[in-house]
Amino acid sequence: MTDWLGPEEWRAVALSLKVSIWATLVSLPLGLWVAYLLARKEFPGKQLLNGLVHLPLILPPVVTGYLLLASFGPQTGFGRLLESFGIVFAFRWTGAALAAGVMAFPLMVRAIRLSIEAVDQRLEQAAATLGASRIWVFATVTLPLILPGLTAGAILAFAKAMGEFGATITFVSNIPGQTQTVPSAIYAFLQVPGGEASAWRLVIVSIVIAMSALLLSEWLARRAANRVRAT
Amino acid sequence: MTDWLGPEEWRAVALSLKVSIWATLVSLPLGLWVAYLLARKEFPGKQLLNGLVHLPLILPPVVTGYLLLASFGPQTGFGRLLESFGIVFAFRWTGAALAAGVMAFPLMVRAIRLSIEAVDQRLEQAAATLGASRIWVFATVTLPLILPGLTAGAILAFAKAMGEFGATITFVSNIPGQTQTVPSAIYAFLQVPGGEASAWRLVIVSIVIAMSALLLSEWLARRAANRVRAT
Amino acid sequence: MSLSVTLQHQLGAFTLDASFEAPEGLTVLFGRSGAGKSTIVNAVAGLLRPDAGQITCDGAPLYDSATGRHVPPHQRRVGYIFQDARLFPHLTVRQNLLYGRWFAPKSTPGPEFNRIVDMLGIGPLLGRRPDGLSGGEKQRTAIGRALLANPRIILADEPLAALDEPRKAEILPYFERLRDEVSTPILYVSHAASEVARLATTVVALDAGRVIRQGAASDVLSDPAVTPLGVRAAGAMLEARVQAHHDDGLSQLDAGGASLLLPRVDQAPGTRVRVWIEAQDVMLATERPQGISALNVLETTVRALRFGAGPGVLVQLCFGDTLLLSRITRRSADALSLQPGLRVFAVIKAVSVARDAVGDQPRPEL
Amino acid sequence: MSLSVTLQHQLGAFTLDASFEAPEGLTVLFGRSGAGKSTIVNAVAGLLRPDAGQITCDGAPLYDSATGRHVPPHQRRVGYIFQDARLFPHLTVRQNLLYGRWFAPKSTPGPEFNRIVDMLGIGPLLGRRPDGLSGGEKQRTAIGRALLANPRIILADEPLAALDEPRKAEILPYFERLRDEVSTPILYVSHAASEVARLATTVVALDAGRVIRQGAASDVLSDPAVTPLGVRAAGAMLEARVQAHHDDGLSQLDAGGASLLLPRVDQAPGTRVRVWIEAQDVMLATERPQGISALNVLETTVRALRFGAGPGVLVQLCFGDTLLLSRITRRSADALSLQPGLRVFAVIKAVSVARDAVGDQPRPEL
Amino acid sequence: ERITVFAAASLKTALDQIADSYALTSGDEVVISYAGTPVLARQISLGAPADIVVTASTEWMDWLEARGAIAPESRFDLAGNRLVLIAHDSSHPAVAPEHAALDKALGEARVAMALVEAVPAGIYGKAALLHLGLWERLSPQVVQTDNVRAALALVATGATAFGVVYDSDARAEPRVSLVTTFPSESHPAITYPAARVDSRDTPAAQRFFAHLRSPEARAQLRDMGFTAPPGAP
Numbered sequence A, B: 001m002t003d004w005l006g007p008e009e010w011r012a013v014a015l016s017l018k019v020s021i022w023a024t025l026v027s028l029p030l031g032l033w034v035a036y037l038l039a040r041k042e043f044p045g046k047q048l049l050n051g052l053v054h055l056p057l058i059l060p061p062v063v064t065g066y067l068l069l070a071s072f073g074p075q076t077g078f079g080r081l082l083e084s085f086g087i088v089f090a091f092r093w094t095g096a097a098l099a100a101g102v103m104a105f106p107l108m109v110r111a112i113r114l115s116i117e118a119v120d121q122r123l124e125q126a127a128a129t130l131g132a133s134r135i136w137v138f139a140t141v142t143l144p145l146i147l148p149g150l151t152a153g154a155i156l157a158f159a160k161a162m163g164e165f166g167a168t169i170t171f172v173s174n175i176p177g178q179t180q181t182v183p184s185a186i187y188a189f190l191q192v193p194g195g196e197a198s199a200w201r202l203v204i205v206s207i208v209i210a211m212s213a214l215l216l217s218e219w220l221a222r223r224a225a226n227r228v229r230a231t
Numbered sequence C, D: 001m002s003l004s005v006t007l008q009h010q011l012g013a014f015t016l017d018a019s020f021e022a023p024e025g026l027t028v029l030f031g032r033s034g035a036g037k038s039t040i041v042n043a044v045a046g047l048l049r050p051d052a053g054q055i056t057c058d059g060a061p062l063y064d065s066a067t068g069r070h071v072p073p074h075q076r077r078v079g080y081i082f083q084d085a086r087l088f089p090h091l092t093v094r095q096n097l098l099y100g101r102w103f104a105p106k107s108t109p110g111p112e113f114n115r116i117v118d119m120l121g122i123g124p125l126l127g128r129r130p131d132g133l134s135g136g137e138k139q140r141t142a143i144g145r146a147l148l149a150n151p152r153i154i155l156a157d158e159p160l161a162a163l164d165e166p167r168k169a170e171i172l173p174y175f176e177r178l179r180d181e182v183s184t185p186i187l188y189v190s191h192a193a194s195e196v197a198r199l200a201t202t203v204v205a206l207d208a209g210r211v212i213r214q215g216a217a218s219d220v221l222s223d224p225a226v227t228p229l230g231v232r233a234a235g236a237m238l239e240a241r242v243q244a245h246h247d248d249g250l251s252q253l254d255a256g257g258a259s260l261l262l263p264r265v266d267q268a269p270g271t272r273v274r275v276w277i278e279a280q281d282v283m284l285a286t287e288r289p290q291g292i293s294a295l296n297v298l299e300t301t302v303r304a305l306r307f308g309a310g311p312g313v314l315v316q317l318c319f320g321d322t323l324l325l326s327r328i329t330r331r332s333a334d335a336l337s338l339q340p341g342l343r344v345f346a347v348i349k350a351v352s353v354a355r356d357a358v359g360d361q362p363r364p365e366l
Numbered sequence E: 001e002r003i004t005v006f007a008a009a010s011l012k013t014a015l016d017q018i019a020d021s022y023a024l025t026s027g028d029e030v031v032i033s034y035a036g037t038p039v040l041a042r043q044i045s046l047g048a049p050a051d052i053v054v055t056a057s058t059e060w061m062d063w064l065e066a067r068g069a070i071a072p073e074s075r076f077d078l079a080g081n082r083l084v085l086i087a088h089d090s091s092h093p094a095v096a097p098e099h100a101a102l103d104k105a106l107g108e109a110r111v112a113m114a115l116v117e118a119v120p121a122g123i124y125g126k127a128a129l130l131h132l133g134l135w136e137r138l139s140p141q142v143v144q145t146d147n148v149r150a151a152l153a154l155v156a157t158g159a160t161a162f163g164v165v166y167d168s169d170a171r172a173e174p175r176v177s178l179v180t181t182f183p184s185e186s187h188p189a190i191t192y193p194a195a196r197v198d199s200r201d202t203p204a205a206q207r208f209f210a211h212l213r214s215p216e217a218r219a220q221l222r223d224m225g226f227t228a229p230p231g232a233p
């Protein structure tokens, strides 16, 4: 594989993996929390939160990228504030992870939310009567039961993150070795005369990674459905 | 609103609506069929079909656009064949609809599939014993029961189609009034000095349309869940 | 008009190997849980394809493993009444009722809509959706839906099991009417003795996938050798005629010449009814007891005794053509020196005959 | 060790306004469907917050609308046994059993794990997951799980309702043992008369959200004025002692001085048991009947009569301190000129007392 | 009648103006799709329905010509341009176009450029920086976009501090200031060749194509900061 892919292609693959894994892992706790809120709580602004979460799914990705740039860019107050803590997103791989995470977030939340909704709340009641506080109920009953669903959601998000392009290129541009993810590299290769061969190699790599992730996720989701039922 | 939006912006909105509505309506029967296959049938290659359906969700959209161009472009054999029947996709609004439909397809199928899986198959058995053949069972029992879920899936697909950018601009370019959808127009405006105002107006329009569609779809999905239960 | 079933089927460790005929009237398929009742009904409906056998309805083969024939469910014209009503939630009661009509052959007109609606008393519900109906109303609608599809046979798989007692009592009479007013054969699954007693024309007793006894209800049920539901559920079905209703809430019936006093039965004087008397409610005495609360003392002759493993004995009695079962202890049987031919008095408390143990009697075909 | 409940709560059109005490032992909350039983149990568990009232367990307030106190469920230390076992599907039986242990206060050690496992006979299941367990095994595990959380009170909401008869018979003895071997008070919901009869130390009868009667089980159940489950379920609970087992499958018991012959009971001679005798199985005679199959003829005195709307009469009888109920027709009552004080013979067929109507008797606290 | 033009992104402001005034006098409708040159070229080679194409470099037009996508006889050079370094800081002082001064001015800041391997503005820019000996050091700071106007937008919004764009772009955007103009010998000559697409030869397209050569159009281009095509008198 190292032979088959050129060094630049290889770097793009490595970067994309890093970006997608980070995007997935970091957004997972937040996704879990938001999915839980949406599945279980009633509060004012719930539909607004729901809309906000879905926004990246339906907004043009370029717009999402510009919104990110306008929020986290080095010129913005917020960007400077973060920078004083040593956190920089714009034109960094961290920004690519942020963009990928934001774009994959709705898919992750949808999947986790479904698995939470499938959990029999009577089991949670039973745990409460046995002495488990809210947090313990969540940790010992809800979480184990949604684990396959959670994993499925995370993997779907990972696959989506691997393919994210519009928001990424807008937010962090296309700096080889720093922010040039596989999709950006494919795009760049497609613009260079004779770059098609490299582009198609990367397309194959991303299809293979995404498809494996996807099949794994579907399989886990199906297992989840079988497991969560109360007994 | 006609005053607030300039004529070019207005044209982009009208085109995007047309493209998204067509994309949704035309892909709906196919989406229904595929969702039904995935929800109810076991056949060799099922996981392959499932992967294929999901591909646009996880592939870089630009790649999807290039694949479309490579399949339906006027230079290709298939493109010429279609053209001899008067069907042209590349660089036409029809192509924008195709791209949008392909990109939105996985979301549509996922939503419909869930609603089909929620239908109590014992109701279908009951219908069969009452004399309804497979097709009639589908038309008189399954279809009415999944109608809210179907609508929810269609609306989600519509919202996604409204935001589709990467595949569209690659497949049909960005020809004002012909293939310049709202996302392409936003992209174009963002690159014109002083074009931000127009861009943000279009962003607001697309957020409003997409959010309304989304809330409607969530509401329908919730109604669907309540309705499908056997009685 | 009859159903003939011969089936072999393997489900996991369970083997079904059953053969029976369901003639005119209502055939109750009964047996313990897991005996294979639902499997048979599903095979008749075509929802399950058995490994081997033949199913013939009215002469028409529905399934024949020899020829490979397997008529799909929607062409079988069976009216299946499920335990859970399975009404279509998106249709009104009227639309549910008429659902089968769309597909029923136009050539042979089915039962009239209004007649069925009246029979089931669901006129006021027609515009409503199943959602808001009570369990009993749902099940009545499901019965109507099956009937109006103009089926060649009605299948009912424990249609009352999910209902509570008052609801059961509400539905049972509809099945009696069905049996008496509709000429379609009915295959009815139950493991409740009282339902069997009240409804069955024919009884097919099933145990572990095999038919252990089949025949006319009164014969099978009064046979002390057949207690597929356990001795505690043994009893006899008496055919009787209502004679008079008394002011103190009792009704007088004539059962094969003997007079029975029972808590008020609903039928008008002159009506023929069937009465289910549980074996354990029948006490025996060698002398006519005096000064006792029990109102019914019948002079009978012992026909047979069946000693079981426990301390009880089933005693088959007869008066005229009528059979009766009594369950007493072995010790009493010895003390009374019971043996076939002995004349004994059967003592039956009026209140021990439950209201739902009295039902309309199947009428000969109209 | 007792529970005191006073509640007002509005649920749609339904108003709950109940107040009762559950002392030591097993208190059965019984009443028709919709009477408000589950609502009360959920309020005690803290799963529902009532509109007003107080709930005190063992002196500790769990809920008090006056002070606004509402202890959350996980701090109440109730052992709730649900109708559906609600075992955690991702944990083994052992882990399910030990779940409450994680959260139980370490200071007051709960029942010993092995003792509970032995008592419930679930030793062989410990390594398995709930998935593959039978209904009865699941329910036994659920009972163990509740016990091992070392609760101050056990709540059981129709824990047998979802089980079939053999399974019910399998679980009932465990609740008897619970009542007798564990000193925790138990609040047990049921609307099955036989469970009430077998298990209750105290009975709280509920109707339409109100407590209509509460007291010791034997008093309440033998009161002809209280028939919350309908007259057909009326009966009396006799306290008896097993005297001998005979070879012909009968057991001899002593009930308040009178001798009873019943189908074999499982307990050893000397054991105190309770026997439930349904009112409709008791026949009355003014003279001692001769030559009859019934083995039990008790000399009793009529204490009270209750005439209902139907043709029946409930007659309360006593012999010594023991109360008995008989249900006969009004006509017989007239014919026998029954009135309080009259001496009558109560005739009870041995076989009409079901096996599951005989249970261990609650023992005084250990 | 409608004429469709595919044009390099940097022509946006100028060509829009030419098209508007042309539309007023001729009554024809001119529809222009702007994108980075490689995107245009590739789409045209795949049959995009453009009547006229204007790229920002001769290479891509040669590439199209080699594929037979354009009418070779129609090809002519429409304009030239200068390459500049711009800053977001409106008061950034001018800097001489030489290694030391630029090195100091740019420091560690991000520089927005079009794709340096594919898009003409990026190719020219990389050549200029190479020429000045700055490429090696600067390349990790270079933020690449798919066309030059996207790079301009990054500087205009302040997302990057500097950018390499065309002089005409810099003039169209008031929020950027000119830092330096790269010497013309530091990069290949900037040429905007125009051609008619071979398969689409309508009279309206021919009329507008002719108009592009008119002195009026040239004047409008000149006003927008474009130069005469290299080698033109």
Ligand SMILES: Nc1ncnc2c1ncn2[C@@H]1O[C@H](COP(=O)(O)OP(=O)(O)OP(=O)(O)O)[C@@H](O)[C@H]1O
Pocket: C011, C012, C013, C014, C031, C032, C033, C034, C035, C036, C037, C038, C039, C040, C191
């Ligand atoms: N899919 C299956 N796989 C294996 N065994 C099965 C399957 N379905 C049913 N069985 C077994 O077949 C036997 C007969 O089942 P069936 O449902 O016909 O019984 P039944 O008489 O209807 O019982 P019930 O009164 O409980 O409804 C049972 O032992 C059951 O466990």
Ligand SMILES: Nc1ncnc2c1ncn2[C@@H]1O[C@H](COP(=O)(O)OP(=O)(O)OP(=O)(O)O)[C@@H](O)[C@H]1O
Pocket: D011, D012, D013, D014, D031, D032, D033, D034, D035, D036, D037, D038, D039, D040, D191
């Ligand atoms: N969420 C609710 N909204 C309105 N009414 C309710 C609600 N929950 C329960 N009820 C009503 O409250 C009453 C008491 O219900 P509850 O479940 O306590 O009865 P129950 O005695 O436990 O009955 P069962 O024996 O059927 O379990 C019923 O009439 C029921 O219809």
Ligand code: MOO
Pocket: E008, E009, E010, E011, E035, E036, E037, E038, E055, E056, E114, E119, E120, E121, E122, E146, E147, E148, E149
């Ligand atoms: O005008 Mo270009 O093709 O972005 O250099």
Ligand SMILES: [Mg+2]
Pocket: C037, C038, C039, C157
């Ligand atoms: Mg069954």
Ligand SMILES: [Mg+2]
Pocket: D037, D038, D039, D157
């Ligand atoms: Mg309840």
